[in-house]
Amino acid sequence: MNNDLLAKYEAIVGSDVIDQLKQMASRLKDARILHVNSTRYGGGVAEILRSMVPLMEALGLSVRWEVIAGDEPFFQVTKSFHNALQGFPVDFTPGSIETYENNNRKEFEKLEKFLKEADFVVIHDPQPAFLIKLMPERKNKWVWRCHIDLSKPYRPVWRYLKNIVKDYDASIFSMPDFTQPLPHPQYIIPPSIDPLTEKNMDLPEDEVKAVYDRFGLDPEKPLVLQVSRYDRFKDPVGVIQAAIMAMKFIPFQLVYAGGGAADDPEGEIIYQEVQALAKAHPDIHVLYLPPDAHRTINALQRAAHVVLQKSIKEGFGLTVTEAMWKYKPVIGGDTGGIRLQVVNHHTGFLVHTPEGTALRIRYLLFYQEKRNEMGKKAHQFVKENFLITRHVRDYLSLMLSFISGNGERIELEAI
Numbered sequence: 470m471n472n473d474l475l476a477k478y479e480a481i482v483g484s485d486v487i488d489q490l491k492q493m494a495s496r497l498k499d500a501r502i503l504h505v506n507s508t509r510y511g512g513g514v515a516e517i518l519r520s521m522v523p524l525m526e527a528l529g530l531s532v533r534w535e536v537i538a539g540d541e542p543f544f545q546v547t548k549s550f551h552n553a554l555q556g557f558p559v560d561f562t563p564g565s566i567e568t569y570e571n572n573n574r575k576e577f578e579k580l581e582k583f584l585k586e587a588d589f590v591v592i593h594d595p596q597p598a599f600l601i602k603l604m605p606e607r608k609n610k611w612v613w614r615c616h617i618d619l620s621k622p623y624r625p626v627w628r629y630l631k632n633i634v635k636d637y638d639a640s641i642f643s644m645p646d647f648t649q650p651l652p653h654p655q656y657i658i659p660p661s662i663d664p665l666t667e668k669n670m671d672l673p674e675d676e677v678k679a680v681y682d683r684f685g686l687d688p689e690k691p692l693v694l695q696v697s698r699y700d701r702f703k704d705p706v707g708v709i710q711a712a713i714m715a716m717k718f719i720p721f722q723l724v725y726a727g728g729g730a731a732d733d734p735e736g737e738i739i740y741q742e743v744q745a746l747a748k749a750h751p752d753i754h755v756l757y758l759p760p761d762a763h764r765t766i767n768a769l770q771r772a773a774h775v776v777l778q779k780s781i782k783e784g785f786g787l788t789v790t791e792a793m794w795k796y797k798p799v800i801g802g803d804t805g806g807i808r809l810q811v812v813n814h815h816t817g818f819l820v821h822t823p824e825g826t827a828l829r830i831r832y833l834l835f836y837q838e839k840r841n842e843m844g845k846k847a848h849q850f851v852k853e854n855f856l857i858t859r860h861v862r863d864y865l866s867l868m869l870s871f872i873s874g875n876g877e878r879i880e881l882e883a884i
Contacts, residue, residue: 471527482858493865494528502532503587507596509536510760513787520663520857537576537597547596553626554617555782561625573599613637616784618805619647643785660785661860667763677771691721694773699727699739702782711826726756770795775833790855793847800829816847
């Protein structure tokens with residue numbers, strides 16, 4: 470066990486939480502766990518795994534994280550799958566299926582040894598989901614972890630993917646609304662953030678203030694921020710429209726800070742669209758950040774007075790969690806996992822339109838005392854519900870349910 474790492478988490482969440490994780494992990498000490506996704510950088514899945522794997526290892530578990538590769542046609546197809554699963558019609562052709570399956574076959578050759586050796590295989594999202602079809606006689610347990618809002622999928626694509634994921638032993642979704650009927654157990658495990666990472670750790674005050682000079686911001690004007698990939702589901706156009714409306718009544722500056730991901734080929738196109746829209750407004754700053762700009766994002770979130778996440782579709786929204794951890798009220802789209810985090814009028818506001826967003830920006834910038842009160846509630850809500858220690862506990866519970874069988878209870882000692 471890595472007691473130094475566990476001690477750092479214990480200082481934040483308390484000894485009872487860490488003792489419980491140790492008890493649960495001790496029953497899985499000989500198990501081999503494999504996570505597979507499609508990118509090591511960019512997006513919430515990669516960020517979660519970058520923290521989850523070391524914490525599981527610190528608990529004495531054998532954990533491996535593998536990433537499938539792919540060319541641009543493959544990721545074009547899987548991006549269309551992503552859009553379709555969130556309800557948007559896409560071109561779905563035999564050629565798309567061939568591109569998708571052939572890439573998985575190629576990647577299976579590289580991963581076959583690890584897939585066979587693992588006791589628990591966790592496959593994240595649609596990109597590597599087809600791997601299970603290439604191991605029909607497996608003896609280990611496979612779990613499909615879907616980070617996407619599946620509540621109203623485009624049916625042709627979902628029918629195809631359902632025929633794949635039905636073979637898994639279980640599936641995990643972020644919230645009940647995201648599920649679809651499947652012939653195996655489904656678990657609800659919300660995502661999480663890691664308070665020890667560069668993106669969430671405490672920063673010196675001078676490092677937070679330095680972002681004003683670095684990005685040409687005015688330290689005398691309130692800062693409103695959205696941190697998101699350049700993705701249409703994050704509604705960057707709606708964010709800028711809302712800011713322009715609100716700026717007519719109250720002075721502030723907007724920063725839209727985003728980047729891309731290796732498995733998202735649309736990011737650059739949307740970035741150019743957002744830049745063009747913001748060009749005429751000197752108080753709107755559009756940033757394209759590299760995947761490793763974690764401290765920069767941390768500093769921007771801590772410098773912000775109000776944080777937005779005006780998504781029109783959202784699997785969970787870890788940028789919401791990050792901002793709330795830093796005592797910021799969040800104005801978020803009334804969709805997906807944002808609803809789990811933004812308790813309307815308590816940890817932030819839920820909105821549907823640019824007009825509603827503009828109204829809430831004005832309110833929070835005007836009423837400083839209310840803003841601070843909501844920020845304190847937001848931090849506590851994250852501490853109790855959305856940290857990586859709770860996330861790992863949920864995964865360990867799932868794995869213990871497999872080894873215990875349906876007829877046994879998992880007993881933990883009193884702590």
